Amino acid sequence: RYREGCDFVVWQQVSGKKLTQKQVVTLIEKGQTRLIRGFISATGEKFAAHLRLNGQGKTVLAPQRT
Numbered sequence: 001r002y003r004e005g006c007d008f009v010v011w012q013q014v015s016g017k018k019l020t021q022k023q024v025v026t027l028i029e030k031g032q033t034r035l036i037r038g039f040i041s042a043t044g045e046k047f048a049a050h051l052r053l054n055g056q057g058k059t060v061l062a063p064q065r066t
């Protein structure tokens with residue numbers, strides 16, 4: 001519904017990790033995914049994180065706390 005003004009989008013690939021359909025559905029339905037491993041940082045290091053929808057409906061990474 002982009003032509004009608006909807007700008008909501010969930011990209012298929014985030015930080016070098018291709019998301020599964022199940023992960024995208026969970027994100028949309030629950031607002032957060034389970035922990036996803038295999039993201040790649042700008043420095044090339046792998047990390048795990050949850051994806052969340054913020055207050056503006058944008059997808060954000062929530063890195064795993066150590």
